[in-house]
Amino acid sequence: MGKPVELRCVLCGASYAPGEVEYTCPKCGLDGTLDVLYDYEEAARTLTAGALAGRAPSLWRYGEILPVEGEENIPSLSVGWTPYYDCSALAEEYGVREFFVKDDGRNPTGSLKDRASAVGVARALELGQxxxxxxxxxxxxxxxxxxxxxxxxxxxxxxxxxxxxxxxxxxxxxxxxxxxxxxxxxxxxxxxxxxxxxxxWYNRNCAINPYLVEGKKTCALEIGEQSGWNPPDRIFISVGDGCCIGGLHKGFSDLMKMGFISRMPKITGVQAEGAKPILDAFKSGAERVMFGPADTVADSISVGAPRNWAKALRAVRETEGDMVAVSDAEILSAIPELARKTGVFGEPAGAAAFAGFRKMAGEGRLGRKERVAVVVTGNGLKDIESARKSAGSPIVSEPDIDRFSAQLERSGFPC
Amino acid sequence: MGKPVELRCVLCGASYAPGEVEYTCPKCGLDGTLDVLYDYEEAARTLTAGALAGRAPSLWRYGEILPVEGEENIPSLSVGWTPYYDCSALAEEYGVREFFVKDDGRNPTGSLKDRASAVGVARALELGQxxxxxxxxxxxxxxxxxxxxxxxxxxxxxxxxxxxxxxxxxxxxxxxxxxxxxxxxxxxxxxxxxxxxxxxWYNRNCAINPYLVEGKKTCALEIGEQSGWNPPDRIFISVGDGCCIGGLHKGFSDLMKMGFISRMPKITGVQAEGAKPILDAFKSGAERVMFGPADTVADSISVGAPRNWAKALRAVRETEGDMVAVSDAEILSAIPELARKTGVFGEPAGAAAFAGFRKMAGEGRLGRKERVAVVVTGNGLKDIESARKSAGSPIVSEPDIDRFSAQLERSGFPC
Known part of the structure; x- marks a missing residue:
C-alpha cells in the first residue's frame, strides 16, 4: 500500500509533510485544499500495467498511490472497478468518434462517494480514530x-x-x-x-480532508486502465462542491506522472443552471469562485457554496476543458435517454453529465474526432421521484386479449 | 460459449432435444419445468479452474455451460461476479464455523433476476426475436x-x-x-x-422458460469459485416462485458433474409466514405443492401459487436441506442487522434469507461446525419504505454545540 510524502496547497503551493497538517492549508484556510503526493518513481516499481492485470477488481488495486499503509485497515465492502461501457450507437448519433459511460452508481451504496468513504474509513482506522x-x-x-x-x-x-x-x-x-x-x-x-x-472525530468531508479526494481519483485511474491507457479526449462529469471533478483531475495527473498515459483528457464540468458558481468563475476568468444560490432537481450538485472550488477550476483550466450548464428539464430528459441507450439508470446529478454532453454536441462544440466519456456519479434508484417526471406513461388495458390487441394495433405497436 | 444437448422434465424425466420444445414439458404442462443439460465432459475441456482465473469478472465466464452460442448476442451490461463476503464476527455471534454473504443486489438493476434476464435477452437475440x-x-x-x-x-x-x-x-x-x-x-x-x-414474443418467465434458470444458476457457480471450490455446508435463500432456489441447485449440480466440487451444500429455503406453500409441502412430505394465500411485506417472495415448485422442492430434498418460515417482523428487523454487520443493505426478500438463518441458529438447528452462506437477492434501495419500519429514529438537536453536547452526554453517546 501507499505512503504519501507531501501535502501541497492548491492555492499557495505551500508544502507540508504528512502528519504536519491533517486537513486544509493553515495559511489559506478552508479554501486551501491540499494535494496528496507520493514518490511516484518508487510507486512505479510495483504499480505496473503487468502487475495490475493480476490484481482483484477493486479500487485497492492502485494501493501504491493510495494513502493507506496497512491492508488490515481496508474496509471489506467491495468498491470501485465499476463498468466502463463503449456505446458506439451514441457516438454515431451525436457525431463524435467514440462514446463511453463510466457507471459509478454500481458502487456499494450507489455512488462515486463510496470511493472517498472507503479511503476515509481506512484512514480513520489507521489513525486509531x-x-x-x-x-x-x-x-x-x-x-x-x-x-x-x-x-x-x-x-x-x-x-x-x-x-x-x-x-x-x-x-x-x-x-x-x-x-x-x-x-x-x-x-x-x-x-x-x-x-x-x-x-x-474524524472529518469525512472531501473539501476539507485531502485524503478523500485520493479515493475519488480512482475513478480516473480505472478509466485510464479500462481504456487501455488511451483515455478519452474529453470527460464529462457533474460538478457540485468540486471534489469529484478534482478527483478526476488528480487521478489523471498521477497517471501522467507515472507514465501510464501521455496526455490529459479535457475535463468538462457540468453544472445545473440553478447552481453554477464554478461555471460563472470559469467563464469570467475569475481567480476565485463567488458563492451564489442553489436550486436544482439534481440534489447532489445543488451547491451554491462549493468548498473545493479551487481544485474544480484547476481541473478544467489546466486540461483545457470546458464547462456547460444544463436546465432541470434537460437533466430530467437525460435520465431515460441514458437508460434506454446505455442501460445505465442514473440519478439526476449522474445523468446531468450526459445532459451536458448532449448539449455541447447539439451546439457543435465537440469535434467529430473526439473520443468522449461521461461519468455517471450516482444510481437512479436513489431518486425514483425525479425519474418519474420524464419517464412517460403506461398503457392501461382491460384484462382481455382482444381488447388489448385492438388497442395495441390502433396505436401502431408502441415501444 | 455453450450448447445445450438435452432438456429434461423435472417431474416425469422425459427428455427432449433442444429446439424440440422451448418452454415446459408437453406431457406435464406448466408444472413440468425443464432442466437444460450440456455435454459436461466436453465443457470441462476448456472450463477449468485455471482458465477461469484469466476470465473477466462477469457471469459469462462460465460460457461453456450457458445456453448462448454467439458472443455477439451477449448484452453489454456488466452482470454477475457479485461480492461474496466472509463475516467472521457473525459466525461467532451465531455459533457457526463460518458465515458468508453473497450480495446479488450489486447486479445492474439491483437483483439476482439480472442473471436470468441477461441470459434471456441473449437467447432471444439468438433466436432472432x-x-x-x-x-x-x-x-x-x-x-x-x-x-x-x-x-x-x-x-x-x-x-x-x-x-x-x-x-x-x-x-x-x-x-x-x-x-x-x-x-x-x-x-x-x-x-x-x-x-x-x-x-x-419471447417469454421471460423463469418458471416457464428453462433457459432463464441457467442464468440464475451462475450465482451458485460464483459461490463455488469464490469459496475456492469448497462451498459452504449450508446456503440460505428466500423462496417465492421457486426459480432462484432452483437455480442454486442447478448451479451446484453442474459443478458436481464437472468435478469442481465434491459435495452439495444443504440448500435451505426461507419463506415468509404469510406465503409458504412450498414449505408446507416440504414439511408434510407432499409430492406436489398446494397453492395458497400470499401476504407479506417481502413483495418479491409474496407468491401463493409458485410456478417452479417442482425445482424448489427438489433443491431442498435432494440436498438434505431444510425450510424455515419467518414473520414480517423478523424480516424487517433483519434488514438493519444485516446492513450494520455486513454492509449489505438488502430489500425485504433479500434480508429474509438472513432472518431465516438467524431463526434456525436461535432454535439450535445449525451445527457449530457448519459453514453457512446467505444469498441476498435484491438491493435495499428498491424498498426504502419497508426499511424505514425498523431502522430506528434520528436525534433531533438545536444547531448549538453546547445544547447538542448536553443532549449527547445525557444519552451516554448513542450509536
Missing amino acids: RTVACASTGNAASSLSGFAAVGRLKSFIFVPEKAPAAKVTQLLVYGATVVLVRGDYADAFRLATAAIEKYG | RTVACASTGNAASSLSGFAAVGRLKSFIFVPEKAPAAKVTQLLVYGATVVLVRGDYADAFRLATAAIEKYG
Missing part, C-alpha cells in the same frame, strides 16, 4: 454510514431537519447516529464542524 | 426492461393496475411498454400469456 462524522443528506452520508458499519466505526451524520425521510432511512439502516438539526444545511454544517472539533 | 415480455411488477420486470434496452429489443411488461408507481417508473425509464392491466396479478399474468402466444 473510533468515530467519523460529516454533514450531508446525500450520497456522502449514506456512503460514510455504510463504510463505517463494516469498519466498526461509530458515525455521526448531521442533516437539516427537512431532510427527506427516505435518505435518512438509509443512514439509520447502516447504524449511523443521525442528528436532525433544527435549521437548514448551513446550520447542520456548522454544528457538525463544532462537534467534530470538540470531540476529535 | 425482436420482442420480449413478462408479467411482473418486481425485480424480473425491471431487470428485463434494462437488458432489453441494451439488447435493442422491445419489451412489454404487464403489471396489475395497483402496481406501485415507483416500480413502474423504473420500467418506463428503461423504455419498456408498460401495460397496466385492470385487475390483479392473475389478470395481468393471463393477459401477458395470451399476448405472448398471439404475437410470438
Whole structure:
C-alpha cells in the first residue's frame, strides 16, 4: 500500500509533510485544499500495467498511490472497478468518434462517494480514530454510514431537519447516529464542524480532508486502465462542491506522472443552471469562485457554496476543458435517454453529465474526432421521484386479449 | 460459449432435444419445468479452474455451460461476479464455523433476476426475436426492461393496475411498454400469456422458460469459485416462485458433474409466514405443492401459487436441506442487522434469507461446525419504505454545540 510524502496547497503551493497538517492549508484556510503526493518513481516499481492485470477488481488495486499503509485497515465492502461501457450507437448519433459511460452508481451504496468513504474509513482506522462524522443528506452520508458499519466505526451524520425521510432511512439502516438539526444545511454544517472539533472525530468531508479526494481519483485511474491507457479526449462529469471533478483531475495527473498515459483528457464540468458558481468563475476568468444560490432537481450538485472550488477550476483550466450548464428539464430528459441507450439508470446529478454532453454536441462544440466519456456519479434508484417526471406513461388495458390487441394495433405497436 | 444437448422434465424425466420444445414439458404442462443439460465432459475441456482465473469478472465466464452460442448476442451490461463476503464476527455471534454473504443486489438493476434476464435477452437475440415480455411488477420486470434496452429489443411488461408507481417508473425509464392491466396479478399474468402466444414474443418467465434458470444458476457457480471450490455446508435463500432456489441447485449440480466440487451444500429455503406453500409441502412430505394465500411485506417472495415448485422442492430434498418460515417482523428487523454487520443493505426478500438463518441458529438447528452462506437477492434501495419500519429514529438537536453536547452526554453517546 501507499505512503504519501507531501501535502501541497492548491492555492499557495505551500508544502507540508504528512502528519504536519491533517486537513486544509493553515495559511489559506478552508479554501486551501491540499494535494496528496507520493514518490511516484518508487510507486512505479510495483504499480505496473503487468502487475495490475493480476490484481482483484477493486479500487485497492492502485494501493501504491493510495494513502493507506496497512491492508488490515481496508474496509471489506467491495468498491470501485465499476463498468466502463463503449456505446458506439451514441457516438454515431451525436457525431463524435467514440462514446463511453463510466457507471459509478454500481458502487456499494450507489455512488462515486463510496470511493472517498472507503479511503476515509481506512484512514480513520489507521489513525486509531473510533468515530467519523460529516454533514450531508446525500450520497456522502449514506456512503460514510455504510463504510463505517463494516469498519466498526461509530458515525455521526448531521442533516437539516427537512431532510427527506427516505435518505435518512438509509443512514439509520447502516447504524449511523443521525442528528436532525433544527435549521437548514448551513446550520447542520456548522454544528457538525463544532462537534467534530470538540470531540476529535474524524472529518469525512472531501473539501476539507485531502485524503478523500485520493479515493475519488480512482475513478480516473480505472478509466485510464479500462481504456487501455488511451483515455478519452474529453470527460464529462457533474460538478457540485468540486471534489469529484478534482478527483478526476488528480487521478489523471498521477497517471501522467507515472507514465501510464501521455496526455490529459479535457475535463468538462457540468453544472445545473440553478447552481453554477464554478461555471460563472470559469467563464469570467475569475481567480476565485463567488458563492451564489442553489436550486436544482439534481440534489447532489445543488451547491451554491462549493468548498473545493479551487481544485474544480484547476481541473478544467489546466486540461483545457470546458464547462456547460444544463436546465432541470434537460437533466430530467437525460435520465431515460441514458437508460434506454446505455442501460445505465442514473440519478439526476449522474445523468446531468450526459445532459451536458448532449448539449455541447447539439451546439457543435465537440469535434467529430473526439473520443468522449461521461461519468455517471450516482444510481437512479436513489431518486425514483425525479425519474418519474420524464419517464412517460403506461398503457392501461382491460384484462382481455382482444381488447388489448385492438388497442395495441390502433396505436401502431408502441415501444 | 455453450450448447445445450438435452432438456429434461423435472417431474416425469422425459427428455427432449433442444429446439424440440422451448418452454415446459408437453406431457406435464406448466408444472413440468425443464432442466437444460450440456455435454459436461466436453465443457470441462476448456472450463477449468485455471482458465477461469484469466476470465473477466462477469457471469459469462462460465460460457461453456450457458445456453448462448454467439458472443455477439451477449448484452453489454456488466452482470454477475457479485461480492461474496466472509463475516467472521457473525459466525461467532451465531455459533457457526463460518458465515458468508453473497450480495446479488450489486447486479445492474439491483437483483439476482439480472442473471436470468441477461441470459434471456441473449437467447432471444439468438433466436432472432425482436420482442420480449413478462408479467411482473418486481425485480424480473425491471431487470428485463434494462437488458432489453441494451439488447435493442422491445419489451412489454404487464403489471396489475395497483402496481406501485415507483416500480413502474423504473420500467418506463428503461423504455419498456408498460401495460397496466385492470385487475390483479392473475389478470395481468393471463393477459401477458395470451399476448405472448398471439404475437410470438419471447417469454421471460423463469418458471416457464428453462433457459432463464441457467442464468440464475451462475450465482451458485460464483459461490463455488469464490469459496475456492469448497462451498459452504449450508446456503440460505428466500423462496417465492421457486426459480432462484432452483437455480442454486442447478448451479451446484453442474459443478458436481464437472468435478469442481465434491459435495452439495444443504440448500435451505426461507419463506415468509404469510406465503409458504412450498414449505408446507416440504414439511408434510407432499409430492406436489398446494397453492395458497400470499401476504407479506417481502413483495418479491409474496407468491401463493409458485410456478417452479417442482425445482424448489427438489433443491431442498435432494440436498438434505431444510425450510424455515419467518414473520414480517423478523424480516424487517433483519434488514438493519444485516446492513450494520455486513454492509449489505438488502430489500425485504433479500434480508429474509438472513432472518431465516438467524431463526434456525436461535432454535439450535445449525451445527457449530457448519459453514453457512446467505444469498441476498435484491438491493435495499428498491424498498426504502419497508426499511424505514425498523431502522430506528434520528436525534433531533438545536444547531448549538453546547445544547447538542448536553443532549449527547445525557444519552451516554448513542450509536
